[in-house]
Amino acid sequence: MPVNQMLRPPLLLENFENAHTDGRGSGKHWGWKGEKAYASVEVISKQEHPQFVRKGNHALQFNYDFRFETTEGGSRRAYFVTYAGENAHPTPDLSIKDDPNVLIIPEGEYPSHLAMWVYGDGNNAWFNGMIVDSEGTTAELPYGSAYWTGWKFIKMKIPAGMKLPFYVVYPARLLTGDKTLHGSLYIDEIMAVYGGIDFDALPPTISQMECREVDGRPGLPELCALIVDEDDEENGGVTSGVDCARTEVRIDGQLHTKNIEQKQTDKGVALCVTPDFPLCGGEHKLEIIAYDKEGNQTYASTFFQVTSRTPAVGWTVAKEAEMGGTLSCRLYAEGAKPNTKVALSLGYDSGNLTPAEPFFDLAPAVTGSVTDHGGLVEIQLTTENDGNVPLLSLDFTVGSSYVAPENTVITCEKAHMEYDGASEAFCLADAEVAILPGLSLLVEKLCQGFDTVFTVTDAAGKPVSGAEVYQAGRPAYPGQTDENGKLVVSGVTDAEIDSKVDLYARKNCQYSLTTRYSISRxxxxxxxxxxxxxxxxxxxxxxxxxxxxxxxxxxxxxxxxxxxxxxxxxxxxxxxxxxxxxxxxxYQKQSCELxxxxxxxxxxxxxxxxxxxxxxxxxWSKVHTFTAFSQTGEFAFGVLADTHNRCGAAMNAALHFAPDLSFFAHAGDFVGSGIVYDDWKAYIEDAGYLHAKYPTVPVAGNHDVSDGTGINYCMIHNNPANGTKNALKGINFYTELNNTLFISIGGGDDNEKNVMDWAREVVQNSKMKWKIVLIHKGPYTCNLSSESDELRWGEFMDGLGIDLLICGHDHNFQRATIRNHKTLDVDKWISSSDGVTYLQCATSSGPSRHNWTRHRPIWNAVYESPAPSASVIRVSDEKMQITSLHTEDNADGYKIFDAFTIVK
Ligand SMILES: [Fe+2]
Ligand SMILES: [Fe+2]
Missing domain, CATH: 2.60.40.10 (Immunoglobulins)
Structure with missing residues (x-):
């Protein structure tokens, strides 16, 4: 049974039953706000949109569109709000008390979360809300990415220490830098949650979908799956159980109802379906919708193969296609009988693919028609051959204008075959295709006073001659690349600094990605x-x-x-x-090339x-010195965090305390803005030449990669290329220094499971005595990204087998030893076998200026430093001694404020 921490049942704030968007009706008036984005809201009814109303008869539809704003930089935001005027949310100050529409969380028990049902569209925009308390203090309520599709119960954590009642400034806004996102969310039942919930918010899971063909029963396989409705550990909700009566099974889009068996086993409900009628040979699509008794729904689909019957129709489609190239699909039949007829509808994304010229080629002895409707191809074929025969090839031309590699999918919408007077349905499995550039374009010296050098290479990195540089569909400059792949053009940079060009390379049907460049200094x-x-x-x-x-x-x-x-x-x-x-x-407020x-x-x-x-x-530079890392014996290193362009004072204080320091670990936020070269210059210059003498073991912070690429961070830190495959080189890496493994987790991979798997493997394979993770935002940071991040990453670090996690971001000094999300009662001697110790460093550039309204009571030690701070970690085989200090105007040049020791 899950532990339910519920202080009282959730309090419903709005269910949209009487809500309106036009001043008419008895309930609350709802509105919207858009910043660099378009937004709108609408109250919808169950009658018209049954799937988008979670409870009762109404819900709120929230439309957003981030596509049409052309201003550069900054985030795009769209809000759904209680009405406070055109394009406005209620004011986040005490005047909100007089707002007749505002949602209020009243005095009484202290709520843990603002929560609601949200029907997501999988668009991955950032999702968070905001409240203001009765004294005018505001708090953002983070959730995380709206990554899901379908209904989900989402909770946004309310920080402790605010004064009830609370007023909701906005229940949620969507935030993104992505200029292509647009879609709709549906909202129902906004509520305040007090530690736990008394209903089942977790949909069942469907797993182990498989097809077992049965001897002597051609075309009638057993289709099986496991449906499980688990307890909701996170919210304390108890399972309502699988509602077997509502389970739906479709094969090739058609409902099958006659032979559905559902058996309760100790693992869950074992579903076994035999089709209502024999299926023809080839591929088929199985879809299952399962409900629990609370009405939570799950959809799952897979493709399976029937081999016990022929004829069967199949297709081959390449997994990769070049931009501007051709994508071929080949249809074939196995065990065809003369006069077999095949009818197919194939859906494709007309933004990525267009029918080539010629579009199709019928195989010998095949007659029929192929009709394109722009996004849908209708195919009717009859083959006179028997046996295993080709039927048709279709050629698409792949799009040529892309700013990033893209994926596309061709789907089988409908498929039938007819032979011996019978008509039978099938469904070809989705063909997923990666669209990749065939060329790559490198632009150098796009700055005033220089002739610009364009270099074009192919996918293998070899120079391509005869290529041209294009902009908006035509050659941008005269000339073609030479045998070294180079084209030098003068006069490109006569344009004003900061003017933009969108360039790509082209040779015949081969294209590079289109990249936006600025004329630079x-x-x-x-x-x-x-x-x-x-x-x-x-x-x-x-x-x-x-x-x-x-x-x-x-x-x-x-x-x-x-x-x-x-x-x-x-x-x-x-x-x-x-x-x-x-x-x-x-650099110096202009685009700069270096x-x-x-x-x-x-x-x-x-x-x-x-x-x-x-x-x-x-x-030549002046002559510098460094000392190579030691491989044995005791050593000491400094720890910096959140230097935000200034690090010299903290480095010198650490060196005063421990003149034998061999390097500095840095927990991220080196600079104010990662793309601004001035900031990196200021950061390095602030230390005199210390960065030429003392090596850094870095991890990127949110400010360092705030441009989305971390290009300057990677230029300054030539990190080892031993990180995750999909992230930029050096964003994740590890190093083994003396007896200690450092794993630097900078993120940079949309799939965080890749990062976790990589880190786990690195720890398992390392023979180092001590294992330390560097990550900018630790799982328990007070400036919490989202509660679900904390749960996932906290659990991950628990099981990783590390001794210490060094993080930054909060700008305050905090440390705790944690196991299973619980703070252990530790003193100055900590055994690393008890739990992971989290060292949340204070800022190394100035005073902490801690946000106490966001402070979380999970730390063993807290210190708001009045001055730039650093830590020193002295490591031997037996122990790690951690001393934290800040600069001080005294004879030592520092003051120690915390010290503890980790032993094995
Ligand atoms: Fe910071
Ligand atoms: Fe940060």
């Missing part, structure tokens, strides 16, 4: 700037980065062991050529001191 410097070192994959590596203006196109690292009397480097010393990548960012260099020094002697300098002939 050159960063200018010939000398290397921002010399910075960070960790490689282990103690024997060191990653070096720096930048120059675009006039310099080569870079090297010279290095040597620091020996008695050696202070300079020459061409005779070890030299490594750096990889150069040109980079567009903003060259970023990175090199990884390998095979270093652990613990040895090196001299190094970076640059090229005539433009």
């Amino acid at each position: 050159d960063m200018g410097s010939k000398e290397p700037v921002n010399v910075h070192i960070s960790c490689g994959a282990d103690s024997t590596e060191m990653a070096v980065t720096w930048q120059t203006g675009v006039g310099i196109t080569e870079g090297y690292v010279r290095y040597a062991l620091k020996e008695e009397g050696k202070t300079a480097l020459t061409a005779d010393d070890l030299t490594v050529k750096a990889e150069r990548k040109n980079n567009f960012c903003t 060259n970023g260099y990175s090199a990884c020094l390998t095979g270093l002697q652990p613990g040895a001191e090196y001299l190094y300098q970076v640059g090229t002939e005539g433009a």
